[in-house]
Amino acid sequence: MIIYRNTVENFNKDVFSGLIANKLENLFLMLNIGKESQGEYRSWNNSLEVVSSVLKYSDVDPNIEVAVEYQIPLTSKRVDFLISGLDKDNQATILAIELKQWDKAEVTNLENCVKTYVNGQNGVHPHPSQQILSYCQLIQNLNETVQRDHVNIVPCAFLHNYPSNNKDVLEDTRYSYVVSKAPLFYKDGREQLAEFIKSHVLKPSDKDLFEIIENGKFKPSKALQDAILDLLKGNDAFVMVDEQQVAYATITKLVKDNIDKNGKYTIIVRGGPGTGKSVIAIQTMATLLSEGFAASYMTKNAAPREVFKIKLTQGHLDKKYIGNLLKSPISLENCYKNDIYPCLLVDEAHRLTKHYGHNQIDDIIRCSKINVFFIDEDQKVTTKDIGTVDLIKEIAKKYNSRIIDDPSLTLKSQFRCNGSDGYLQFLDNLLEIRETPMTSLDGIDYDIRVFDSPTKMKEELEKLNKVNNKSRLLAGYCYEWVSEIEPTAMDIILEDNFRMQWNLRNGQPFAISDTSFDQVGCIHTCQGLEFDYVGVIIGEDLRFENGKLITDQSMIAESDKSSGIRTCKDKKLADILIKNTYKTLLSRGQKGCFVYCEDKNLSEYIKNLLRITNETV
Numbered sequence: 001m002i003i004y005r006n007t008v009e010n011f012n013k014d015v016f017s018g019l020i021a022n023k024l025e026n027l028f029l030m031l032n033i034g035k036e037s038q039g040e041y042r043s044w045n046n047s048l049e050v051v052s053s054v055l056k057y058s059d060v061d062p063n064i065e066v067a068v069e070y071q072i073p074l075t076s077k078r079v080d081f082l083i084s085g086l087d088k089d090n091q092a093t094i095l096a097i098e099l100k101q102w103d104k105a106e107v108t109n110l111e112n113c114v115k116t117y118v119n120g121q122n123g124v125h126p127h128p129s130q131q132i133l134s135y136c137q138l139i140q141n142l143n144e145t146v147q148r149d150h151v152n153i154v155p156c157a158f159l160h161n162y163p164s165n166n167k168d169v170l171e172d173t174r175y176s177y178v179v180s181k182a183p184l185f186y187k188d189g190r191e192q193l194a195e196f197i198k199s200h201v202l203k204p205s206d207k208d209l210f211e212i213i214e215n216g217k218f219k220p221s222k223a224l225q226d227a228i229l230d231l232l233k234g235n236d237a238f239v240m241v242d243e244q245q246v247a248y249a250t251i252t253k254l255v256k257d258n259i260d261k262n263g264k265y266t267i268i269v270r271g272g273p274g275t276g277k278s279v280i281a282i283q284t285m286a287t288l289l290s291e292g293f294a295a296s297y298m299t300k301n302a303a304p305r306e307v308f309k310i311k312l313t314q315g316h317l318d319k320k321y322i323g324n325l326l327k328s329p330i331s332l333e334n335c336y337k338n339d340i341y342p343c344l345l346v347d348e349a350h351r352l353t354k355h356y357g358h359n360q361i362d363d364i365i366r367c368s369k370i371n372v373f374f375i376d377e378d379q380k381v382t383t384k385d386i387g388t389v390d391l392i393k394e395i396a397k398k399y400n401s402r403i404i405d406d407p408s409l410t411l412k413s414q415f416r417c418n419g420s421d422g423y424l425q426f427l428d429n430l431l432e433i434r435e436t437p438m439t440s441l442d443g444i445d446y447d448i449r450v451f452d453s454p455t456k457m458k459e460e461l462e463k464l465n466k467v468n469n470k471s472r473l474l475a476g477y478c479y480e481w482v483s484e485i486e487p488t489a490m491d492i493i494l495e496d497n498f499r500m501q502w503n504l505r506n507g508q509p510f511a512i513s514d515t516s517f518d519q520v521g522c523i524h525t526c527q528g529l530e531f532d533y534v535g536v537i538i539g540e541d542l543r544f545e546n547g548k549l550i551t552d553q554s555m556i557a558e559s560d561k562s563s564g565i566r567t568c569k570d571k572k573l574a575d576i577l578i579k580n581t582y583k584t585l586l587s588r589g590q591k592g593c594f595v596y597c598e599d600k601n602l603s604e605y606i607k608n609l610l611r612i613t614n615e616t617v
Contacts, residue, residue, distance in 0.1 A: 478539025
């Protein structure tokens with residue numbers, strides 16, 4: 001999505017007349033997109049005025065097109081400024097410019113990261129060249145039309161407040177590679193930037209290059225379960241962006257520097273659904289292994305472990321080797337000596353529990369030298385889940401483990417739900433988890449549909465599943481597991497002759513089995529995994545009555561022994577767990593989510609929020 005586009009001539013007029021920031025703000029409001037901060041308005045005025053002066057000096061063709069604030073499809077990341085046209089060889093080119101208001105920075109020992117002040121705080125951030133290079137790599141990798149039409153995406157960064165006499169910091173040898181791929185231009189380097197622009201974009205293109213990067217054929221990045229083998233073989237299946245790069249660099253550096261020294265370390269990485277927690281964990285493990293450092297991936301959730309094991313086994317990796325890579329916290333219960341495991345990368349840490357008297361957080365910290373907890377407290381879905389940041393810190397102190405909990409390790413970049421932060425904020429509003437600005441999905445590019453018939457929802461989802469077996473039906477805890485005792489019985493019986501069984505009987509991984517679409521998955525078969533599309537059945541435990549959203553723990557199935565919600569005496573906790581469960585289910589789809597509600601009032605409430613009419617579903 002491009003927020004603003006115009007010719008160089010008209011852009012310069014908007015800047016000169018002082019209209020550019022107001023126009024951008026109005027476009028953001030019209031498209032229902034929240035700005036990142038209050039300072040963004042000031043940055044538009046400051047940065048774009050300087051860019052305009054550079055364009056005037058460069059004397060480029062006034063009919064060349066520019067764009068401001070381009071959100072890369074399937075992600076939540078935005079490129080500050082784009083210029084499109086043809087170079088001297090008539091090569092279709094888009095020049096991508098990262099604009100920074102920094103006036104100073106410090107080198108760090110973290111891969112392609114620097115330290116600087118942003119929003120009044122001194123912290124670790126990706127090097128500007130690394131940031132814009134990763135954005136351009138995303139565009140190239142995700143956009144099949146860019147690849148087919150041979151559109152050249154050229155990155156650079158413009159630090160218009162940063163004096164060139166301090167450039168040795170940003171051009172330190174440790175950043176040589178990214179700077180060579182994405183050159184830097186400084187406060188007193190406007191002439192050089194002008195020459196760089198003219199060398200790459202000389203005249204307008206006959207093709208609408210912005211249309212290509214905005215609406216070309218995009219393919220989502222591989223789901224982690226499909227890419228894990230590539231990662232362990234050293235292939236770059238994912239591009240790390242922004243805070244993902246910082247987290248990855250922090251963990252790998254800490255392990256390399258301290259694995260052979262005394263002392264224990266506990267790192268906390270926070271992030272919501274789709275922010276890349278699992279990808280960072282697996283990528284970090286792969287990097288460490290490739291460089292001779294021991295590391296294991298650990299998660300309580302059996303579903304992703306089993307899927308990963310199958311994928312790696314299909315890649316002919318040794319089963320014993322796989323067993324050492326992918327761990328359950330239960331495996332630590334007989335571990336009594338410190339530092340047995342050099343590095344444990346603990347995914348879905350919010351799902352850790354007490355098991356036969358063993359506190360799994362305690363076991364992990366006690367039995368490892370370096371432990372990394374990837375956590376989202378809003379994804380706790382059972383009364384047994386004990387994973388919280390506070391408890392991790394408390395136990396780390398017990399074992400004198402140094403705690404690394406920094407704002408730079410909070411993941412924000414969204415790569416699920418078509419990269420829509422707005423969709424996740426909408427879910428928070430819908431489920432009354434927290435108030436957000438997103439009370440509707442106007443302008444959000446995500447395929448969400450509300451169905452009056454569960455059978456119709458299944459039929460539409462099945463069409464999508466036939467393409468690549470990456471669509472699944474999911475449901476809340478509301479339906480008795482009758483087929484556990486009577487194998488031919490149906491567990492979920494709804495209107496319009498909808499009759500299906502839970503997935504838990506066939507023993508095959510729900511995410512990749514060829515027969516999974518014939519059954520319905522629960523939270524335990526999908527948490528930690530992702531699909532192209534999901535169809536979510538919302539049961540009677542979530543309803544809309546008398547103008548209010550209510551949860552009803554009495555509607556949880558008696559056969560549900562895992563969640564503990566039905567018998568939970570803490571009504572507030574039960575309410576939170578029901579809502580967390582549905583948020584987790586509703587955020588499993590990369591491209592879209594279909595919804596069927598047993599409660600018709602809830603269905604109409606969601607339709608009203610989405611401005612959907614009965615005729616459109």
